[in-house]
Amino acid sequence: MGIYFLSLGMLFLGALLSIVVSEKWKLKVCTISSLLSTGLILLPALAVIFTGAELGQAIYMSPMVGYVDFKIDALSAFFLTVISIMSFLGVLYANGYMKPYLGKGMNISSHCFFLMMLIASMIMVVTVQSAMFFLIVWEIMSLSSFFLVIFEGEKKEVLNAGIKYLVYMHLSMIFIMLAFVLLDSHCGSLRFVDFVASVKPGSVFADLVFLLAFVGFGIKAGFVPFHNWLPDAHPAAPSHVSGIMSGVMIKTGIYGILRFLLFIGTPSKLISYIVLTIAVVSALYGVLYAITQQDIKRLLAYSSIENIAVIGIGIGVGMLGLAYNNQYLAVLGFAGGILHVLNHSIFKELLFFAAGSTYLKTHTRNIELMGGLIKKMPYTALLFIVGSVAICGIPPFNGFISEFLIYAGMITGIPASSMNLFIILVLAIAALGMVGTMAMLCFTKASGIMFLGNSRGINIDEVSEVPRVMICPMTILAFLAFFVGMFPQYFIILVIMPVSLFIQNPAAMLPLEKLFNITGELSYYFFIFFVFVIALLIIRKVIGLGKKDSVHSTWGCGYNRANDHMQYTASSYANLFISTLKPLFKRVSHIKKPKELFPKEAYYEQEIQDIEEAYIVKPLINWDEKFLTKFERIQNGNIQQYILFGLVFLILAIVGMVYFGG
Numbered sequence: 001m002g003i004y005f006l007s008l009g010m011l012f013l014g015a016l017l018s019i020v021v022s023e024k025w026k027l028k029v030c031t032i033s034s035l036l037s038t039g040l041i042l043l044p045a046l047a048v049i050f051t052g053a054e055l056g057q058a059i060y061m062s063p064m065v066g067y068v069d070f071k072i073d074a075l076s077a078f079f080l081t082v083i084s085i086m087s088f089l090g091v092l093y094a095n096g097y098m099k100p101y102l103g104k105g106m107n108i109s110s111h112c113f114f115l116m117m118l119i120a121s122m123i124m125v126v127t128v129q130s131a132m133f134f135l136i137v138w139e140i141m142s143l144s145s146f147f148l149v150i151f152e153g154e155k156k157e158v159l160n161a162g163i164k165y166l167v168y169m170h171l172s173m174i175f176i177m178l179a180f181v182l183l184d185s186h187c188g189s190l191r192f193v194d195f196v197a198s199v200k201p202g203s204v205f206a207d208l209v210f211l212l213a214f215v216g217f218g219i220k221a222g223f224v225p226f227h228n229w230l231p232d233a234h235p236a237a238p239s240h241v242s243g244i245m246s247g248v249m250i251k252t253g254i255y256g257i258l259r260f261l262l263f264i265g266t267p268s269k270l271i272s273y274i275v276l277t278i279a280v281v282s283a284l285y286g287v288l289y290a291i292t293q294q295d296i297k298r299l300l301a302y303s304s305i306e307n308i309a310v311i312g313i314g315i316g317v318g319m320l321g322l323a324y325n326n327q328y329l330a331v332l333g334f335a336g337g338i339l340h341v342l343n344h345s346i347f348k349e350l351l352f353f354a355a356g357s358t359y360l361k362t363h364t365r366n367i368e369l370m371g372g373l374i375k376k377m378p379y380t381a382l383l384f385i386v387g388s389v390a391i392c393g394i395p396p397f398n399g400f401i402s403e404f405l406i407y408a409g410m411i412t413g414i415p416a417s418s419m420n421l422f423i424i425l426v427l428a429i430a431a432l433g434m435v436g437t438m439a440m441l442c443f444t445k446a447s448g449i450m451f452l453g454n455s456r457g458i459n460i461d462e463v464s465e466v467p468r469v470m471i472c473p474m475t476i477l478a479f480l481a482f483f484v485g486m487f488p489q490y491f492i493i494l495v496i497m498p499v500s501l502f503i504q505n506p507a508a509m510l511p512l513e514k515l516f517n518i519t520g521e522l523s524y525y526f527f528i529f530f531v532f533v534i535a536l537l538i539i540r541k542v543i544g545l546g547k548k549d550s551v552h553s554t555w556g557c558g559y560n561r562a563n564d565h566m567q568y569t570a571s572s573y574a575n576l577f578i579s580t581l582k583p584l585f586k587r588v589s590h591i592k593k594p595k596e597l598f599p600k601e602a603y604y605e606q607e608i609q610d611i612e613e614a615y616i617v618k619p620l621i622n623w624d625e626k627f628l629t630k631f632e633r634i635q636n637g638n639i640q641q642y643i644l645f646g647l648v649f650l651i652l653a654i655v656g657m658v659y660f661g662g
Contacts, residue, residue, distance in 0.1 A: 001057040001070060004127070007040035007084075011120040018112035023102055026112045027095045034091040034119065038084040041123065045084070048077035052497050061133065069129035069191060074497035075262070078338065079126040079255050081494070086248045086345045087119040089473040093353050094240040096470035097360060111151055111238075117144040118244070125252050131180040131190040138176065138252075142169035145249060149237040161229075161236035168219055168229035172253075175216030179209050179260065192263070201265030210271055213260040221253030222305045223312060224282040228610065228617055231289075234301035235365065239356020242297060246304045247349035251341050254311055258338075261319070262501060269323045273424060276316025280431045283309035287438040288584065291445065291574050292608040295365045296355045299446060300348065303391065306435060307344040311337045313428060314406045318502065321413065324421060327505065332409030332515070334499045339492065340402035343484065347390035347399060350477035354384035357466040357474075358450065362458050367570040369457030370450040376463040381451040383474045388443035390481040393436050396526035398484035401491070405515065407432065441577060449570045456567065486526050488519040578608075586614040 014033025018026045044055055056071035072080065094115070102108065121141035128134045146169070150162035184190055186205065187198035199206050219226040230250075234242045261267065286305030293299035314337020321330025357380045358373060359365050374381035390397035410425045410432075449456075465471075484491050492515060578585070586609040594602040634645075 001044070001055055001072070003040050003043050004055070004070070004072065007037040008120055008123060010034075010037040010040065011116045011123075015113045015116035015120075018116065019109050023108055026108050027091070027098055030112045030116055031088075031091050031095060033116065034088045037119070038088040041080055041084045044072055045077040045080040048072050048074055049081070049494055049497050052500070056129070066132075066190075067130070068133040069193070070124075070127050071129045071192075072127055074501055075255070075258060076126045078494060078498045079251065079341070080123060082251065082342055082345050083119070083122050083126065083248050086349055087122070087244055089349060089476060090240045090244040090247075091115065091119075093243070093356075093470055093473045094238070096467040097238060097240050097356055099467070100360065106151070110147065114144040114147045115241070118148060118249070122249060122252055126255050129192040131184065131192070135173070135177060135180070139173065141249070141252065142166070142173070145241075145245060148241045149233050149245075151238055151241070152236075155236075158236040161232035165229045165233040168226070172216045172219035172226075175212050175219070176256070177216075179212040179216060182209050182212070183263070192259070195263045196265075199264050202268045206264040207268055207271050210260055210264050210267065211274075214257055214275065217253040217256035217260075218278070219253070220256070221250050221308050221312075222282075223278055223308065224285045224305065225612055225616075227282070227286070227305050228613055230305060231298050231301040231610070234304070234352075235295055235297035239297070239352055239359065242300075242356070243349040243352035246301065246352060247345040250304065250308060251345065254308070254315075254337075254341060257315065258502075261315075266322050267319045269320070269420075272316060272319035272323045273420075275319055276313060276424060276428060279309045279312030279316050280428055281309075282306070282312065283435045284431060284438075287435050287442060288581065289608075289610060291438060291442045292578060292585065294367050294570050296358070296367055296446060296450065297352070297365050299367075299442065300351055300355060303351075303439070303442065304344075304348060306439065307340070307348065307391070310403065310406070310432070310435070311340045311344065313337070313432060314340060314402070314409070317406060317409050317413070317425075317428070320421060320424075321409070322502065324413075324418060326413055327503065329409050329413035331499060331503060332405050332412065334502050335492065335495050335515075336402050336405030336407075336409060338495045338498050339405060340399075342491070342494070343390075343398040343402045343481075346477050346480045346484070347387045347397075350383060350387040350474055350481065351391065353470070353474045353477070354380050354387060357470055358384075360466060361463045364458065366457075367446060367449050371453045371456040371567065372451070372460050373455075373463065374451040376460055377451075377465050379465055379471050380474070381447075383471075383478050384451065385447050386478040386481060388447045390485070392439045392443055394440075395522075396482070396485040396530060398481045398488075398491075400485060401488040401519065403432070403436070405492075408515065438577075441574060445570055445573045449568065449573065453567045456569070486530065487523050489517075489523060492519060584611065585609070586611050 010033045014030050017029045054073045058067045058069050061068050121137050124137040146166045152158045183195050187194050222230040286302050290299050290302035314333050317333030318330045390399045393399040393403045588607045
């Protein structure tokens with residue numbers, strides 16, 4: 001564990017140095033410390049993943065906290081691998097993204113400090129094995145990410161998003177604390193190892209603890225109906241922070257759910273059905289609202305809800321496999337869900353980084369105003385398209401592999417003796433298929449409207465490609481998305497040990513061994529397909545040599561050339577599909593009608609609001625504001641009145657002590 005603590009030390013050192021070095025060196029120092037930390041943490045993490053041997057150490061912190069257990073088991077090792085690599089790529093990308101902010105009076109020091117603290121706290125969250133210290137580092141993670149979100153806090157919408165995020169994170173903390181309090185009252189200990197030994201699988205107590213933990217960690221992960229913070233916080237944060245939050249941080253919620261599942265052992269059927277149902281609803285809800293968004297980062301945020309839900313579907317299927325003692329269902333469900341943690345972190349970081357690159361050059365996140373960017377930003381466009389194909393689950397990219405495992409698990413569970421299990425799995429398969437279809441609609445809209453055609457509102461002549469330091473991490477992520485999809489058998493190995501923690505019978509891991517062979521065959525066919533496509537492109541290039549493009553006037557109606565008014569807008573592209581689902585949205589129209597014979601300006605704009613936000617969250621906030629305004633008269637600035645309040649409280653306290661003490 002010495003290497004583990006050394007890696008944390010590198011991050012803390014980077015955080016402190018970023019405060020004292022000059023502004024131009026701050027991000028460079030963070031990048032170096034993050035690189036060193038990543039290299040160090042991967043050594044024990046990969047050793048545990050490939051050997052299964054656990055590493056651990058107990059450290060005495062304080063009289064209140066006591067001894068704190070740090071342990072790297074297979075589950076922690078997998079999440080450490082994802083967190084360290086993806087966080088480093090985010091810090092590397094920040095070197096280019098934050099360059100325009102240097103010398104502008106922005107607090108780069110605090111940003112770098114909290115960026116390092118966020119990475120360090122995420123690493124500790126997945127390795128700490130004591131409830132009290134877990135809650136401490138969980139809070140550090142929430143606070144550090146809050147300060148990163150409000151980097152541009154002078155903007156009202158950014159500050160509102162940050163406060164909303166902080167409120168939701170503390171709601172998450174309340175439920176997690178309640179789950180730990182119940183476990184502590186039951187077993188008289190705050191150590192994770194004691195929780196595992198004391199909880200009776202399938203009991204009402206186990207169900208209650210897991211439900212509390214699922215709500216708490218589900219808020220962090222972004223499951224519906226706990227998702228409202230996510231579409232606001234991700235667009236507000238700088239793009240490298242959005243990528244780390246979506247690709248990595250929200251996965252700590254998934255880690256918490258899986259860790260509590262290890263505490264309770266075999267889950268009850270009821271709890272398993274609840275998890276799968278919430279995941280399916282979240283997947284449909286997330287992708288549906290992603291389609292309606294015109295802000296590219298809000299689109300990606302809702303897409304994160306969908307992909308977290310895909311992970312949840314895998315976990316739910318695995319839980320049903322445990323509950324029904326169906327080993328194939330359990331192994332494939334958990335394998336698909338855990339592998340999708342890695343896959344989603346790859347393509348979602350890639351998409352957020354590409355979206356950040358377009359924002360940096362166009363100064364807008366509105367898809368409706370973009371268009372034709374592939375001519376000026378060819379590398380960014382190509383990398384965004386790679387991410388779009390991967391997130392839609394299309395082979396030969398990585399999104400297909402984890403969804404293939406989940407589908408395989410559900411299909412093997414269909415011939416079950418239970419009618420309830422049969423029905424829920426058939427519905428889940430149909431829902432997951434629908435989600436994939438809607439994801440393709442969503443990302444053909446995003447990539448097509450942003451990068452193809454003509455510009456719709458921005459001056460494209462002023463746009464140029466982003467620096468190499470931003471292209472580099474995106475290229476690495478695109479390569480990973482392709483490599484995992486092309487050679488999945490080498491990455492399924494990464495989930496064998498984590499999955500084995502949930503499966504008591506080692507012989508039950510046979511499905512993964514069979515899939516290893518099947519995916520090896522898939523890899524062979526993917527490679528042939530890839531070579532075929534490359535050959536076609538080469539032939540097309542050779543045949544086209546020596547030919548010049550010819551331009552002719554199009555016959556009829558005085559047509560000259562295409563312009564932006566003839567193109568699909570982002571709204572019109574998806575309108576036919578959205579119009580069939582009107583009850584699921586709240587539509588708000590913004591209209592300026594022409595009032596003159598020759599009007600200078602007129603427009604019609606339609607905004608689609610989140611129905612939960614519109615009909616539940618906002619009314620609650622409005623009621624709360626009205627209630628609190630009734631107490632405004634107390635804060636009138638009169639010092640004498642404040643002293644009177646204190647005196648009255650003191651008298652009541654003395655009376656109470658005398659009365660109850662006697």
